[in-house]
Amino acid sequence: MVDFATLPIPVVPYTPACRPGIGLAMTSLSELRRRHCSDVPTTPHRLAFHQVTLVGAGTGEITIDSTRYPCRAGSLLWIRPNQVIQFAPGPDMDARMVMFTETFPLRLRAHMGMLDDVLRPSHWQLHDDQLATFERVLDMLQEEFERPDQGLGEDILKHLLAVTLLHIDQICRSQGRGLARQESPSHENGELFLRFRRELEHSYRTTRLVEDYAAALNCTPRTLSRACHSVVGTSAKDVIDARVALEAKRLLVHTDLPVGTIARQLGFTEVTNFGKFFARRVNMTPGAFRRGADAGD
Structure with a gap:
Protein backbone atom coordinates (compact mmCIF):
# COMPACT_ATOMS: atom_id res chain seq x y z
CA MET A 1 0.00 0.00 0.00
CA VAL A 2 1.45 3.34 -1.09
CA ASP A 3 0.48 6.24 1.15
CA PHE A 4 0.59 9.39 -0.96
CA ALA A 5 1.92 11.39 2.00
CA THR A 6 5.08 9.23 2.01
CA LEU A 7 5.94 9.71 -1.66
CA PRO A 8 9.38 11.26 -2.35
CA ILE A 9 8.01 14.66 -3.33
CA PRO A 10 9.99 17.46 -1.64
CA VAL A 11 8.21 19.16 1.24
CA VAL A 12 9.00 22.83 1.83
CA PRO A 13 9.10 23.45 5.61
CA TYR A 14 7.77 26.53 7.37
CA THR A 15 10.93 28.60 7.86
CA PRO A 16 9.97 32.29 7.72
CA ALA A 17 12.78 34.83 7.51
CA CYS A 18 10.81 37.43 9.51
CA ARG A 19 9.22 36.89 12.94
CA PRO A 20 10.07 33.17 13.05
CA GLY A 21 8.54 32.78 16.52
CA ILE A 22 4.94 32.93 15.31
CA GLY A 23 2.91 30.82 12.93
CA LEU A 24 2.26 33.49 10.30
CA ALA A 25 4.52 35.25 7.81
CA MET A 26 4.05 37.57 4.85
CA THR A 27 6.28 38.14 1.86
CA SER A 28 6.09 38.73 -1.88
CA LEU A 29 7.31 36.87 -4.93
CA SER A 30 9.70 39.70 -5.76
CA GLU A 31 11.13 39.56 -2.23
CA LEU A 32 11.70 35.82 -2.53
CA ARG A 33 13.52 36.37 -5.81
CA ARG A 34 15.70 39.06 -4.25
CA ARG A 35 16.65 36.90 -1.29
CA HIS A 36 17.42 33.70 -3.13
CA CYS A 37 15.99 32.21 -6.31
CA SER A 38 15.87 28.73 -4.72
CA ASP A 39 13.15 30.01 -2.41
CA VAL A 40 10.80 29.84 -5.39
CA PRO A 41 10.86 26.15 -6.38
CA THR A 42 9.44 25.46 -9.82
CA THR A 43 9.61 21.64 -9.68
CA PRO A 44 6.74 19.62 -8.11
CA HIS A 45 6.71 20.03 -4.33
CA ARG A 46 4.46 20.25 -1.31
CA LEU A 47 4.18 22.81 1.45
CA ALA A 48 4.15 21.98 5.16
CA PHE A 49 1.94 25.03 5.72
CA HIS A 50 -0.91 27.02 4.17
CA GLN A 51 -0.16 29.69 1.60
CA VAL A 52 -2.64 32.29 0.36
CA THR A 53 -1.32 34.13 -2.70
CA LEU A 54 -2.76 37.17 -4.46
CA VAL A 55 -1.23 37.94 -7.85
CA GLY A 56 -0.74 41.66 -8.34
CA ALA A 57 1.02 41.85 -11.70
CA GLY A 58 2.29 39.72 -14.55
CA THR A 59 1.22 36.27 -15.67
CA GLY A 60 2.14 32.64 -15.14
CA GLU A 61 0.50 29.40 -14.13
CA ILE A 62 0.34 27.01 -11.22
CA THR A 63 -0.58 23.33 -11.13
CA ILE A 64 -2.29 22.17 -7.94
CA ASP A 65 -2.97 18.44 -7.65
CA SER A 66 -2.82 17.98 -11.44
CA THR A 67 -5.11 20.92 -12.26
CA ARG A 68 -3.51 23.86 -14.09
CA TYR A 69 -4.63 27.38 -13.28
CA PRO A 70 -3.66 30.50 -15.24
CA CYS A 71 -2.43 33.34 -13.04
CA ARG A 72 -2.74 37.05 -13.71
CA ALA A 73 -3.50 40.18 -11.73
CA GLY A 74 -6.39 39.39 -9.40
CA SER A 75 -5.77 35.64 -9.22
CA LEU A 76 -6.23 34.36 -5.66
CA LEU A 77 -4.74 30.99 -4.67
CA TRP A 78 -4.99 28.93 -1.50
CA ILE A 79 -2.45 26.11 -1.33
CA ARG A 80 -3.06 23.63 1.48
CA PRO A 81 -0.47 21.38 3.17
CA ASN A 82 0.44 18.26 1.17
CA GLN A 83 -1.13 19.41 -2.09
CA VAL A 84 1.36 18.81 -4.89
CA ILE A 85 2.08 22.07 -6.65
CA GLN A 86 4.24 23.23 -9.52
CA PHE A 87 4.60 26.99 -9.86
CA ALA A 88 5.61 28.59 -13.16
CA PRO A 89 5.60 32.36 -12.61
CA GLY A 90 6.50 34.59 -15.53
CA PRO A 91 9.46 36.93 -15.09
CA ASP A 92 7.07 39.86 -14.77
CA MET A 93 4.86 38.25 -12.12
CA ASP A 94 4.63 39.61 -8.60
CA ALA A 95 2.33 38.43 -5.84
CA ARG A 96 1.63 38.88 -2.14
CA MET A 97 1.91 35.74 -0.01
CA VAL A 98 0.48 34.92 3.41
CA MET A 99 1.92 31.76 4.96
CA PHE A 100 0.58 30.24 8.14
CA THR A 101 0.84 26.96 10.03
CA GLU A 102 -2.10 24.62 10.47
CA THR A 103 -2.38 25.48 14.19
CA PHE A 104 -2.15 29.29 13.89
CA PRO A 105 -5.70 30.30 12.82
CA LEU A 106 -8.42 31.02 15.35
CA ARG A 107 -11.17 28.43 15.62
CA LEU A 108 -14.10 29.84 13.66
CA ARG A 109 -17.59 28.50 13.07
CA ALA A 110 -17.60 24.83 12.17
CA HIS A 111 -18.34 25.30 8.47
CA MET A 112 -15.19 27.41 8.10
CA GLY A 113 -13.13 24.30 8.75
CA MET A 114 -13.96 23.10 5.26
CA LEU A 115 -12.15 26.04 3.68
CA ASP A 116 -8.77 24.38 4.21
CA ASP A 117 -10.08 21.08 2.80
CA VAL A 118 -8.09 19.81 -0.21
CA LEU A 119 -11.37 19.04 -1.99
CA ARG A 120 -12.39 22.68 -2.04
CA PRO A 121 -11.46 25.29 -4.68
CA SER A 122 -7.87 26.54 -4.72
CA HIS A 123 -8.15 29.30 -7.34
CA TRP A 124 -10.40 32.30 -7.84
CA GLN A 125 -10.22 35.21 -10.27
CA LEU A 126 -11.36 38.30 -8.40
CA HIS A 127 -13.32 41.05 -10.08
CA ASP A 128 -12.46 44.69 -9.37
CA ASP A 129 -14.61 45.19 -6.25
CA GLN A 130 -13.53 41.87 -4.68
CA LEU A 131 -9.89 42.63 -5.47
CA ALA A 132 -9.99 46.10 -3.92
CA THR A 133 -11.64 44.79 -0.76
CA PHE A 134 -9.25 41.86 -0.40
CA GLU A 135 -6.22 44.08 -0.94
CA ARG A 136 -7.39 46.34 1.92
CA VAL A 137 -7.65 43.30 4.17
CA LEU A 138 -4.13 42.21 3.23
CA ASP A 139 -2.89 45.77 3.83
CA MET A 140 -4.14 45.62 7.42
CA LEU A 141 -2.54 42.22 7.94
CA GLN A 142 0.75 43.43 6.40
CA GLU A 143 0.81 46.58 8.54
CA GLU A 144 0.33 44.58 11.73
CA PHE A 145 2.88 41.97 10.67
CA GLU A 146 5.51 44.68 10.16
CA ARG A 147 4.66 46.55 13.38
CA PRO A 148 6.92 45.90 16.41
CA ASP A 149 5.10 43.60 18.80
CA GLN A 150 3.94 45.38 21.94
CA GLY A 151 2.49 42.32 23.59
CA LEU A 152 -0.69 41.58 21.65
CA GLY A 153 0.77 41.30 18.16
CA GLU A 154 0.18 37.57 17.75
CA ASP A 155 -3.44 37.82 18.91
CA ILE A 156 -4.10 40.70 16.51
CA LEU A 157 -2.55 38.73 13.64
CA LYS A 158 -4.77 35.74 14.47
CA HIS A 159 -7.87 37.93 14.27
CA LEU A 160 -6.77 39.65 11.07
CA LEU A 161 -6.04 36.25 9.50
CA ALA A 162 -9.56 35.20 10.50
CA VAL A 163 -10.89 38.27 8.66
CA THR A 164 -8.83 37.25 5.61
CA LEU A 165 -10.24 33.72 5.62
CA LEU A 166 -13.78 34.97 6.14
CA HIS A 167 -13.38 37.15 3.05
CA ILE A 168 -12.30 34.07 1.08
CA ASP A 169 -15.45 32.38 2.39
CA GLN A 170 -17.50 35.26 0.98
CA ILE A 171 -15.67 35.01 -2.35
CA CYS A 172 -16.47 31.28 -2.51
CA ARG A 173 -20.12 31.94 -1.89
CA SER A 174 -20.40 34.82 -4.33
CA GLN A 175 -18.76 32.77 -7.08
CA GLY A 176 -20.77 29.68 -6.18
CA ARG A 177 -17.84 27.24 -6.32
CA GLY A 178 -17.43 24.61 -3.64
CA LEU A 179 -19.74 26.28 -1.12
CA ALA A 180 -23.49 26.38 -1.04
CA ARG A 181 -24.92 29.74 -2.12
CA GLN A 182 -27.21 29.98 0.91
CA GLU A 183 -27.29 30.86 4.57
CA SER A 184 -24.40 29.60 6.66
CA PRO A 185 -25.01 26.00 7.75
CA SER A 186 -26.12 25.27 11.28
Missing part, protein backbone atom coordinates in the same frame (compact mmCIF):
# COMPACT_ATOMS: atom_id res chain seq x y z
CA HIS A 187 -23.55 24.44 13.94
CA GLU A 188 -24.78 20.83 13.97
CA ASN A 189 -24.42 20.40 10.21
CA GLY A 190 -21.00 22.05 10.22
CA GLU A 191 -19.69 19.84 13.02
CA LEU A 192 -21.08 16.70 11.38
CA PHE A 193 -19.45 17.62 8.07
CA LEU A 194 -16.05 18.11 9.72
CA ARG A 195 -16.36 14.76 11.52
CA PHE A 196 -17.30 13.17 8.19
CA ARG A 197 -14.23 14.62 6.44
CA ARG A 198 -11.96 13.31 9.19
CA GLU A 199 -13.55 9.86 8.91
CA LEU A 200 -13.26 10.01 5.13
CA GLU A 201 -9.50 10.60 5.35
CA HIS A 202 -9.19 7.39 7.37
CA SER A 203 -11.56 5.21 5.34
CA TYR A 204 -11.75 6.28 1.67
CA ARG A 205 -9.48 3.40 0.63
CA THR A 206 -11.81 0.80 2.14
CA THR A 207 -15.36 2.04 1.54
CA ARG A 208 -17.25 4.43 -0.71
CA LEU A 209 -20.66 3.71 0.84
CA VAL A 210 -22.49 6.60 2.48
CA GLU A 211 -24.15 4.07 4.80
CA ASP A 212 -20.77 3.02 6.23
CA TYR A 213 -19.79 6.60 7.03
CA ALA A 214 -23.19 7.36 8.54
CA ALA A 215 -22.87 4.32 10.79
CA ALA A 216 -19.38 5.38 11.89
CA LEU A 217 -20.73 8.85 12.72
CA ASN A 218 -23.85 7.49 14.47
CA CYS A 219 -26.30 9.23 12.14
CA THR A 220 -28.53 8.30 9.22
CA PRO A 221 -27.39 8.54 5.59
CA ARG A 222 -30.07 11.18 5.01
CA THR A 223 -28.76 13.29 7.91
CA LEU A 224 -25.20 13.02 6.59
CA SER A 225 -26.19 14.02 3.06
CA ARG A 226 -28.22 16.92 4.43
CA ALA A 227 -25.14 18.18 6.29
CA CYS A 228 -23.02 17.91 3.12
CA HIS A 229 -25.60 19.79 1.07
CA SER A 230 -25.76 22.48 3.76
CA VAL A 231 -21.99 22.98 3.91
CA VAL A 232 -20.70 22.28 0.39
CA GLY A 233 -23.83 22.12 -1.73
CA THR A 234 -23.42 18.52 -2.83
CA SER A 235 -24.15 14.99 -1.62
CA ALA A 236 -22.12 12.86 0.75
CA LYS A 237 -21.57 10.39 -2.09
CA ASP A 238 -20.10 13.13 -4.25
CA VAL A 239 -17.69 14.16 -1.49
CA ILE A 240 -16.56 10.55 -1.06
CA ASP A 241 -16.05 10.03 -4.78
CA ALA A 242 -14.17 13.33 -5.11
CA ARG A 243 -11.69 12.25 -2.43
CA VAL A 244 -11.11 8.86 -4.09
CA ALA A 245 -10.66 10.51 -7.49
CA LEU A 246 -8.14 12.98 -6.05
CA GLU A 247 -6.04 10.14 -4.63
CA ALA A 248 -6.27 8.26 -7.91
CA LYS A 249 -5.00 11.29 -9.84
CA ARG A 250 -2.13 11.78 -7.40
CA LEU A 251 -1.03 8.15 -7.69
CA LEU A 252 -1.35 8.14 -11.48
CA VAL A 253 0.79 11.27 -11.83
CA HIS A 254 3.37 10.79 -9.08
CA THR A 255 3.97 7.02 -9.09
CA ASP A 256 4.67 4.35 -11.69
CA LEU A 257 2.16 1.94 -10.13
CA PRO A 258 0.10 -0.01 -12.67
CA VAL A 259 -3.52 1.09 -12.97
CA GLY A 260 -4.65 -2.26 -11.56
CA THR A 261 -2.54 -1.78 -8.44
CA ILE A 262 -3.92 1.72 -7.91
CA ALA A 263 -7.45 0.35 -8.33
CA ARG A 264 -6.88 -2.30 -5.64
CA GLN A 265 -5.28 0.21 -3.26
CA LEU A 266 -8.39 2.38 -3.56
CA GLY A 267 -10.75 -0.48 -2.79
CA PHE A 268 -11.84 -1.55 -6.27
CA THR A 269 -12.02 -5.30 -6.76
CA GLU A 270 -12.15 -4.97 -10.55
CA VAL A 271 -9.93 -2.64 -12.58
CA THR A 272 -12.77 -2.15 -15.08
CA ASN A 273 -14.96 -0.72 -12.31
CA PHE A 274 -12.15 1.66 -11.36
CA GLY A 275 -11.81 2.71 -14.99
CA LYS A 276 -15.53 3.47 -15.23
CA PHE A 277 -15.45 5.36 -11.93
CA PHE A 278 -12.43 7.44 -12.98
CA ALA A 279 -13.85 8.24 -16.42
CA ARG A 280 -17.11 9.37 -14.84
CA ARG A 281 -15.31 11.68 -12.39
CA VAL A 282 -12.48 12.98 -14.61
CA ASN A 283 -13.93 12.57 -18.12
CA MET A 284 -11.01 10.46 -19.33
CA THR A 285 -9.54 7.04 -18.69
CA PRO A 286 -6.79 6.55 -16.09
CA GLY A 287 -4.30 5.78 -18.86
CA ALA A 288 -5.17 8.90 -20.83
CA PHE A 289 -4.91 11.01 -17.67
CA ARG A 290 -1.45 9.62 -16.90
CA ARG A 291 -0.25 10.17 -20.49
CA GLY A 292 -1.58 13.72 -20.43
CA ALA A 293 0.27 14.45 -17.20
CA ASP A 294 3.49 13.01 -18.64
CA ALA A 295 3.12 15.11 -21.79
CA GLY A 296 2.71 18.27 -19.71
CA ASP A 297 5.96 17.75 -17.75
Whole structure:
Protein backbone atom coordinates (compact mmCIF):
# COMPACT_ATOMS: atom_id res chain seq x y z
CA MET A 1 0.00 0.00 0.00
CA VAL A 2 1.45 3.34 -1.09
CA ASP A 3 0.48 6.24 1.15
CA PHE A 4 0.59 9.39 -0.96
CA ALA A 5 1.92 11.39 2.00
CA THR A 6 5.08 9.23 2.01
CA LEU A 7 5.94 9.71 -1.66
CA PRO A 8 9.38 11.26 -2.35
CA ILE A 9 8.01 14.66 -3.33
CA PRO A 10 9.99 17.46 -1.64
CA VAL A 11 8.21 19.16 1.24
CA VAL A 12 9.00 22.83 1.83
CA PRO A 13 9.10 23.45 5.61
CA TYR A 14 7.77 26.53 7.37
CA THR A 15 10.93 28.60 7.86
CA PRO A 16 9.97 32.29 7.72
CA ALA A 17 12.78 34.83 7.51
CA CYS A 18 10.81 37.43 9.51
CA ARG A 19 9.22 36.89 12.94
CA PRO A 20 10.07 33.17 13.05
CA GLY A 21 8.54 32.78 16.52
CA ILE A 22 4.94 32.93 15.31
CA GLY A 23 2.91 30.82 12.93
CA LEU A 24 2.26 33.49 10.30
CA ALA A 25 4.52 35.25 7.81
CA MET A 26 4.05 37.57 4.85
CA THR A 27 6.28 38.14 1.86
CA SER A 28 6.09 38.73 -1.88
CA LEU A 29 7.31 36.87 -4.93
CA SER A 30 9.70 39.70 -5.76
CA GLU A 31 11.13 39.56 -2.23
CA LEU A 32 11.70 35.82 -2.53
CA ARG A 33 13.52 36.37 -5.81
CA ARG A 34 15.70 39.06 -4.25
CA ARG A 35 16.65 36.90 -1.29
CA HIS A 36 17.42 33.70 -3.13
CA CYS A 37 15.99 32.21 -6.31
CA SER A 38 15.87 28.73 -4.72
CA ASP A 39 13.15 30.01 -2.41
CA VAL A 40 10.80 29.84 -5.39
CA PRO A 41 10.86 26.15 -6.38
CA THR A 42 9.44 25.46 -9.82
CA THR A 43 9.61 21.64 -9.68
CA PRO A 44 6.74 19.62 -8.11
CA HIS A 45 6.71 20.03 -4.33
CA ARG A 46 4.46 20.25 -1.31
CA LEU A 47 4.18 22.81 1.45
CA ALA A 48 4.15 21.98 5.16
CA PHE A 49 1.94 25.03 5.72
CA HIS A 50 -0.91 27.02 4.17
CA GLN A 51 -0.16 29.69 1.60
CA VAL A 52 -2.64 32.29 0.36
CA THR A 53 -1.32 34.13 -2.70
CA LEU A 54 -2.76 37.17 -4.46
CA VAL A 55 -1.23 37.94 -7.85
CA GLY A 56 -0.74 41.66 -8.34
CA ALA A 57 1.02 41.85 -11.70
CA GLY A 58 2.29 39.72 -14.55
CA THR A 59 1.22 36.27 -15.67
CA GLY A 60 2.14 32.64 -15.14
CA GLU A 61 0.50 29.40 -14.13
CA ILE A 62 0.34 27.01 -11.22
CA THR A 63 -0.58 23.33 -11.13
CA ILE A 64 -2.29 22.17 -7.94
CA ASP A 65 -2.97 18.44 -7.65
CA SER A 66 -2.82 17.98 -11.44
CA THR A 67 -5.11 20.92 -12.26
CA ARG A 68 -3.51 23.86 -14.09
CA TYR A 69 -4.63 27.38 -13.28
CA PRO A 70 -3.66 30.50 -15.24
CA CYS A 71 -2.43 33.34 -13.04
CA ARG A 72 -2.74 37.05 -13.71
CA ALA A 73 -3.50 40.18 -11.73
CA GLY A 74 -6.39 39.39 -9.40
CA SER A 75 -5.77 35.64 -9.22
CA LEU A 76 -6.23 34.36 -5.66
CA LEU A 77 -4.74 30.99 -4.67
CA TRP A 78 -4.99 28.93 -1.50
CA ILE A 79 -2.45 26.11 -1.33
CA ARG A 80 -3.06 23.63 1.48
CA PRO A 81 -0.47 21.38 3.17
CA ASN A 82 0.44 18.26 1.17
CA GLN A 83 -1.13 19.41 -2.09
CA VAL A 84 1.36 18.81 -4.89
CA ILE A 85 2.08 22.07 -6.65
CA GLN A 86 4.24 23.23 -9.52
CA PHE A 87 4.60 26.99 -9.86
CA ALA A 88 5.61 28.59 -13.16
CA PRO A 89 5.60 32.36 -12.61
CA GLY A 90 6.50 34.59 -15.53
CA PRO A 91 9.46 36.93 -15.09
CA ASP A 92 7.07 39.86 -14.77
CA MET A 93 4.86 38.25 -12.12
CA ASP A 94 4.63 39.61 -8.60
CA ALA A 95 2.33 38.43 -5.84
CA ARG A 96 1.63 38.88 -2.14
CA MET A 97 1.91 35.74 -0.01
CA VAL A 98 0.48 34.92 3.41
CA MET A 99 1.92 31.76 4.96
CA PHE A 100 0.58 30.24 8.14
CA THR A 101 0.84 26.96 10.03
CA GLU A 102 -2.10 24.62 10.47
CA THR A 103 -2.38 25.48 14.19
CA PHE A 104 -2.15 29.29 13.89
CA PRO A 105 -5.70 30.30 12.82
CA LEU A 106 -8.42 31.02 15.35
CA ARG A 107 -11.17 28.43 15.62
CA LEU A 108 -14.10 29.84 13.66
CA ARG A 109 -17.59 28.50 13.07
CA ALA A 110 -17.60 24.83 12.17
CA HIS A 111 -18.34 25.30 8.47
CA MET A 112 -15.19 27.41 8.10
CA GLY A 113 -13.13 24.30 8.75
CA MET A 114 -13.96 23.10 5.26
CA LEU A 115 -12.15 26.04 3.68
CA ASP A 116 -8.77 24.38 4.21
CA ASP A 117 -10.08 21.08 2.80
CA VAL A 118 -8.09 19.81 -0.21
CA LEU A 119 -11.37 19.04 -1.99
CA ARG A 120 -12.39 22.68 -2.04
CA PRO A 121 -11.46 25.29 -4.68
CA SER A 122 -7.87 26.54 -4.72
CA HIS A 123 -8.15 29.30 -7.34
CA TRP A 124 -10.40 32.30 -7.84
CA GLN A 125 -10.22 35.21 -10.27
CA LEU A 126 -11.36 38.30 -8.40
CA HIS A 127 -13.32 41.05 -10.08
CA ASP A 128 -12.46 44.69 -9.37
CA ASP A 129 -14.61 45.19 -6.25
CA GLN A 130 -13.53 41.87 -4.68
CA LEU A 131 -9.89 42.63 -5.47
CA ALA A 132 -9.99 46.10 -3.92
CA THR A 133 -11.64 44.79 -0.76
CA PHE A 134 -9.25 41.86 -0.40
CA GLU A 135 -6.22 44.08 -0.94
CA ARG A 136 -7.39 46.34 1.92
CA VAL A 137 -7.65 43.30 4.17
CA LEU A 138 -4.13 42.21 3.23
CA ASP A 139 -2.89 45.77 3.83
CA MET A 140 -4.14 45.62 7.42
CA LEU A 141 -2.54 42.22 7.94
CA GLN A 142 0.75 43.43 6.40
CA GLU A 143 0.81 46.58 8.54
CA GLU A 144 0.33 44.58 11.73
CA PHE A 145 2.88 41.97 10.67
CA GLU A 146 5.51 44.68 10.16
CA ARG A 147 4.66 46.55 13.38
CA PRO A 148 6.92 45.90 16.41
CA ASP A 149 5.10 43.60 18.80
CA GLN A 150 3.94 45.38 21.94
CA GLY A 151 2.49 42.32 23.59
CA LEU A 152 -0.69 41.58 21.65
CA GLY A 153 0.77 41.30 18.16
CA GLU A 154 0.18 37.57 17.75
CA ASP A 155 -3.44 37.82 18.91
CA ILE A 156 -4.10 40.70 16.51
CA LEU A 157 -2.55 38.73 13.64
CA LYS A 158 -4.77 35.74 14.47
CA HIS A 159 -7.87 37.93 14.27
CA LEU A 160 -6.77 39.65 11.07
CA LEU A 161 -6.04 36.25 9.50
CA ALA A 162 -9.56 35.20 10.50
CA VAL A 163 -10.89 38.27 8.66
CA THR A 164 -8.83 37.25 5.61
CA LEU A 165 -10.24 33.72 5.62
CA LEU A 166 -13.78 34.97 6.14
CA HIS A 167 -13.38 37.15 3.05
CA ILE A 168 -12.30 34.07 1.08
CA ASP A 169 -15.45 32.38 2.39
CA GLN A 170 -17.50 35.26 0.98
CA ILE A 171 -15.67 35.01 -2.35
CA CYS A 172 -16.47 31.28 -2.51
CA ARG A 173 -20.12 31.94 -1.89
CA SER A 174 -20.40 34.82 -4.33
CA GLN A 175 -18.76 32.77 -7.08
CA GLY A 176 -20.77 29.68 -6.18
CA ARG A 177 -17.84 27.24 -6.32
CA GLY A 178 -17.43 24.61 -3.64
CA LEU A 179 -19.74 26.28 -1.12
CA ALA A 180 -23.49 26.38 -1.04
CA ARG A 181 -24.92 29.74 -2.12
CA GLN A 182 -27.21 29.98 0.91
CA GLU A 183 -27.29 30.86 4.57
CA SER A 184 -24.40 29.60 6.66
CA PRO A 185 -25.01 26.00 7.75
CA SER A 186 -26.12 25.27 11.28
CA HIS A 187 -23.55 24.44 13.94
CA GLU A 188 -24.78 20.83 13.97
CA ASN A 189 -24.42 20.40 10.21
CA GLY A 190 -21.00 22.05 10.22
CA GLU A 191 -19.69 19.84 13.02
CA LEU A 192 -21.08 16.70 11.38
CA PHE A 193 -19.45 17.62 8.07
CA LEU A 194 -16.05 18.11 9.72
CA ARG A 195 -16.36 14.76 11.52
CA PHE A 196 -17.30 13.17 8.19
CA ARG A 197 -14.23 14.62 6.44
CA ARG A 198 -11.96 13.31 9.19
CA GLU A 199 -13.55 9.86 8.91
CA LEU A 200 -13.26 10.01 5.13
CA GLU A 201 -9.50 10.60 5.35
CA HIS A 202 -9.19 7.39 7.37
CA SER A 203 -11.56 5.21 5.34
CA TYR A 204 -11.75 6.28 1.67
CA ARG A 205 -9.48 3.40 0.63
CA THR A 206 -11.81 0.80 2.14
CA THR A 207 -15.36 2.04 1.54
CA ARG A 208 -17.25 4.43 -0.71
CA LEU A 209 -20.66 3.71 0.84
CA VAL A 210 -22.49 6.60 2.48
CA GLU A 211 -24.15 4.07 4.80
CA ASP A 212 -20.77 3.02 6.23
CA TYR A 213 -19.79 6.60 7.03
CA ALA A 214 -23.19 7.36 8.54
CA ALA A 215 -22.87 4.32 10.79
CA ALA A 216 -19.38 5.38 11.89
CA LEU A 217 -20.73 8.85 12.72
CA ASN A 218 -23.85 7.49 14.47
CA CYS A 219 -26.30 9.23 12.14
CA THR A 220 -28.53 8.30 9.22
CA PRO A 221 -27.39 8.54 5.59
CA ARG A 222 -30.07 11.18 5.01
CA THR A 223 -28.76 13.29 7.91
CA LEU A 224 -25.20 13.02 6.59
CA SER A 225 -26.19 14.02 3.06
CA ARG A 226 -28.22 16.92 4.43
CA ALA A 227 -25.14 18.18 6.29
CA CYS A 228 -23.02 17.91 3.12
CA HIS A 229 -25.60 19.79 1.07
CA SER A 230 -25.76 22.48 3.76
CA VAL A 231 -21.99 22.98 3.91
CA VAL A 232 -20.70 22.28 0.39
CA GLY A 233 -23.83 22.12 -1.73
CA THR A 234 -23.42 18.52 -2.83
CA SER A 235 -24.15 14.99 -1.62
CA ALA A 236 -22.12 12.86 0.75
CA LYS A 237 -21.57 10.39 -2.09
CA ASP A 238 -20.10 13.13 -4.25
CA VAL A 239 -17.69 14.16 -1.49
CA ILE A 240 -16.56 10.55 -1.06
CA ASP A 241 -16.05 10.03 -4.78
CA ALA A 242 -14.17 13.33 -5.11
CA ARG A 243 -11.69 12.25 -2.43
CA VAL A 244 -11.11 8.86 -4.09
CA ALA A 245 -10.66 10.51 -7.49
CA LEU A 246 -8.14 12.98 -6.05
CA GLU A 247 -6.04 10.14 -4.63
CA ALA A 248 -6.27 8.26 -7.91
CA LYS A 249 -5.00 11.29 -9.84
CA ARG A 250 -2.13 11.78 -7.40
CA LEU A 251 -1.03 8.15 -7.69
CA LEU A 252 -1.35 8.14 -11.48
CA VAL A 253 0.79 11.27 -11.83
CA HIS A 254 3.37 10.79 -9.08
CA THR A 255 3.97 7.02 -9.09
CA ASP A 256 4.67 4.35 -11.69
CA LEU A 257 2.16 1.94 -10.13
CA PRO A 258 0.10 -0.01 -12.67
CA VAL A 259 -3.52 1.09 -12.97
CA GLY A 260 -4.65 -2.26 -11.56
CA THR A 261 -2.54 -1.78 -8.44
CA ILE A 262 -3.92 1.72 -7.91
CA ALA A 263 -7.45 0.35 -8.33
CA ARG A 264 -6.88 -2.30 -5.64
CA GLN A 265 -5.28 0.21 -3.26
CA LEU A 266 -8.39 2.38 -3.56
CA GLY A 267 -10.75 -0.48 -2.79
CA PHE A 268 -11.84 -1.55 -6.27
CA THR A 269 -12.02 -5.30 -6.76
CA GLU A 270 -12.15 -4.97 -10.55
CA VAL A 271 -9.93 -2.64 -12.58
CA THR A 272 -12.77 -2.15 -15.08
CA ASN A 273 -14.96 -0.72 -12.31
CA PHE A 274 -12.15 1.66 -11.36
CA GLY A 275 -11.81 2.71 -14.99
CA LYS A 276 -15.53 3.47 -15.23
CA PHE A 277 -15.45 5.36 -11.93
CA PHE A 278 -12.43 7.44 -12.98
CA ALA A 279 -13.85 8.24 -16.42
CA ARG A 280 -17.11 9.37 -14.84
CA ARG A 281 -15.31 11.68 -12.39
CA VAL A 282 -12.48 12.98 -14.61
CA ASN A 283 -13.93 12.57 -18.12
CA MET A 284 -11.01 10.46 -19.33
CA THR A 285 -9.54 7.04 -18.69
CA PRO A 286 -6.79 6.55 -16.09
CA GLY A 287 -4.30 5.78 -18.86
CA ALA A 288 -5.17 8.90 -20.83
CA PHE A 289 -4.91 11.01 -17.67
CA ARG A 290 -1.45 9.62 -16.90
CA ARG A 291 -0.25 10.17 -20.49
CA GLY A 292 -1.58 13.72 -20.43
CA ALA A 293 0.27 14.45 -17.20
CA ASP A 294 3.49 13.01 -18.64
CA ALA A 295 3.12 15.11 -21.79
CA GLY A 296 2.71 18.27 -19.71
CA ASP A 297 5.96 17.75 -17.75
